[in-house]
Amino acid sequence: MDFGAAADEAPTSPLIRRAAPPPARSAQISFWVLFFLVVAYVFLSYGMGSSPSGSRPLSKLARPVILLVSSDGFRFGYQFKTSTPNIHRLIAGGTEAEEGLIPVFPTATFPNHYSIATGLYPAHHGIIHNYFVDPVSGDWFTVNNHEPKWWLGEPIWETVTSHGYNAAVYFWPGSEVIKGSWACPSKFCPKYNGSVPFEERVDTVLGYFDLSDDEMPAFIALYFEDPDSQGHVVGPDHPQITEAVTRIDRMIGRLISGLTKRGIFEDVTLILVGDHGMVGNCANKQIFLDDFFPEITISESWIRSYSPLLSIWPPANVSSWDVVTKMNQVLNSGKIENGKYLKMFLKEDLPARLHYSESYRIPPVIGLLAEGYKVSPKRTDICECNGAHGYDNAYFSMRTIFLAHGPQFERGRKIPSFENVEIYNLITSILKVKGAPNNGSVSFPNSVLLPSS
Template identity: 35%
Template structure:
């Protein structure tokens, strides 16, 4: 009889042990990650955004958040999502060449954007889904692809014509789903501020208007959360991917006039980085030609010479030669410059990003609001690769390997 009770006791203890939630699961909370593309840190002081400021004052705000290099949209959104630097998560630029595929990834090629082969690492929605946490992503870069064979439970193919308020209403509708279907992790993405910054420059009336429009959409979100009794129980992370710097039209370097492009097997052109893949035996000739011909506002690097602080060397997708201009300058082909000037005129000022991630104008924002954050506090500047571990802590899931510092989370997360 004693042996029967001993077996019964062990069985009950075993069931309790396996059914008891872990400490992280006990503390698990919901999370809405909101990206305002192109919202520079200095916009917080320059432009009126009452809803964003209300959330910042009622939660945690960072002095700034440093984007990864290059300070571009896809690389930085995916660094936020994975906690990895671009060299480690594979989205090294908005335009990418992979020799194994012999294919080029561009933001304008949906057949590649939605192909999981490009997206390395593990974004937070994949980590969550693998551990039984429901997810819903609305227009977040990377979420249209099956990564490691996993998609978000709910997701939307990108459509820039959808209004800011309609994006908010869709996310609120997800929060109205029955508990068994409701996402615990959600994302939301706004593009209007970045669009205005590119077209008219960061100091423009149009940027002010775009910020006001996004802030109005945030007010609809806040009102919707308040109506549902969720504002103080769901965690909001409001971030941007990079800043914006003004670029006068005359500040252009016509790079194709400065080296023999026929010596290259492939050149990927963007105004802030030109990636050169030389033909066999032509690396040194191209390099020396550019070292001699480039003006002081741009630098040519061999991959091995890139600054270590950029964490931008250890990927086969990074070109053997890179040309990087100073902030406020563009690299262009001569015929592209002529087409551009016909549209805008010489005296126009536009905006750009992609430059050195130490540049003040490239710095991004971070605001955290909800039960995970002590209200009314400020934290020092930090790198965006730290956010992945923070999101995993909030969601009560185990993070995949990443480049963040796990101890950083303790400086911002408020245990409950």
């Protein structure tokens, strides 16, 4: 709109002419009216979230670059526990899942990080928990296992490199697995070492932006262990969590500062996510398996995981249906303290929304615990209060954060919560690469991203 022309076309009745200021002052007023109207337009268009017609063209990057940052165990709401100016800078200048990001079930670290990377539910990408056994081979999976046989699907770094671009991954679960086009090059894929200072991780990542256009990775992932490491020890409401959140905010500020100094902060797509939330659980919220005796004997050798996901693999001569039926009968009888807070299922009878049945690796008997409760083998194993995750992803306490800032994300926009399997397609859409089959929605990116310029 030509605001100057509009001012020149104002009505000219005798009354208005008599009240008009001298010509020089009138010109000053027109200038300041124009100035403030332009400022108001920019503020409304960007600060208040009105949608521009399309994404902003890159000015200093040859192609889109995505920096995906994970803060482990960052429960949604932590960003309001203390001053987090850098995180709120991303919120104000980008797009936020207004009520948090929904993790996949089980709400554990490795299943969720690999779901973010592949767009697949754990039953499809194979990492069904942090620790589990393959019932065919008898081999155990641990977080230190990098054999490709465990890690199914195609993670985003493999997708990117298969299209001829570089990818860099700093400590993301699954990144050290060599499969497909991904060879985990030492320059772009350091071996996990939790003692590496967060500042060193950030500075290494920033160094990737000093490479030539041809060598600069199109996709970069960065992982921080906090505030999960504190949450397990002290729960979600302790001052140590506040300190950990402040530290994460400083790291985000360090990234923003480094990108700004290079003149590319507005060009880089920076996405901040967590993998799950955190909830406090205490001794008065325990269920003990030895309380089931003598109605049913559950051998510890059958147990694959206790809390918050009780996984049981009965031997071949014991019916899984009988285990579920008898355990539920005892739980409902009132004999078990806190028994109403545990419900047993055959895995195929679990709620479909959990997507946790279509894998031979998932044990046939699954127990779902209420929020904050835990299972222990014996009544002598009374635990102190701490923090946990892994519960049903319908619990709000399991939600984490999603913030995205970049050329294709509208400023100040709030979007509804969504499951993290959608992130893979979001990334491939921004990078304009063809993704592998996954459980995300093909239409999801169109509902979040600005139209391409």
